[in-house]
Amino acid sequence: MExxxxxxxxxxxRLPLVATLYDYKANNIIFTPSPYLIDPDNATWLPRIFDLALVLLLFHNELDTAPDRIFTPTQWKLFLExxxxxxxxTEFEKEVWxxxxxxxxxxxxxxxxAEYEEDWLNQNQYNLFRSLVEILFNSADYKI
Structure with missing residues (x-):
């Protein structure tokens, strides 16, 4: 309810805004010969920490070879580095994170x-969903 x-x-x-793909996740990155993003169909202008929050929550979504969970706290710290x-x-972004x-x-x-009910039958996606719910109640290790 909060x-x-x-x-x-x-x-x-009033948060700093960025032009973003708003779809920064593993299945939208091509790694060879060097990493670059694809799939700009969600491109928009929004607060940059919205984009950062989406990375934390859904980076591993939709990729069969990705872990079946969100980043570990160690991986998140490495990503943030x-x-x-x-x-x-900004300090304000950190406060409202x-x-x-x-x-x-x-x-x-x-x-x-809700939209992709079939994902609940996929064990990897199901595990990802469970880790997403867990972070909602315990995000202490995922500060910015």
């Missing part, structure tokens, strides 16, 4: 879980 209550507040936050090489997050994470869960993850 996440639902935060929706009105989230939409009014690389991310922060190119981006400096948990609320944004809940928002993206409601907006993207809940939709995914």
């Amino acid at each position: 996440a639902v209550k935060n929706q009105a507040t989230i939409k009014d936050l 690389g991310y922060k090489t190119y981006t400096t997050l 948990d609320a944004v994470l809940q928002h993206i869960f409601l907006d993207e993850v809940m939709w995914l879980m």
Whole structure:
């Protein structure tokens, strides 16, 4: 219920915006000869920590060879090290991170879980969904 209550507040936050694919996940990256993103059909302009939250929650979605869970805390810290090489997050972004994470869960993850019922029958996807629900209740190891 806290996440639902935060929706009105989230939409009014003045957060740094970025032009983004808003679909940064493993199955949209080509690794050879060097890494680049594909699938720009979701491209949009939005708060950059929305995009970062989506990476945390759905990076491993839809790729058969990906882990059947979100990043481990160690993997998340490693990802952030690389991310922060190119981006400096504001203190305000850090303060609202948990609320944004809940928002993206409601907006993207809940939709995914409801829209693709067949994914619940796929053991890898089912395990990913379980790890997504767990982070909603315990995100302490996934700060920015």
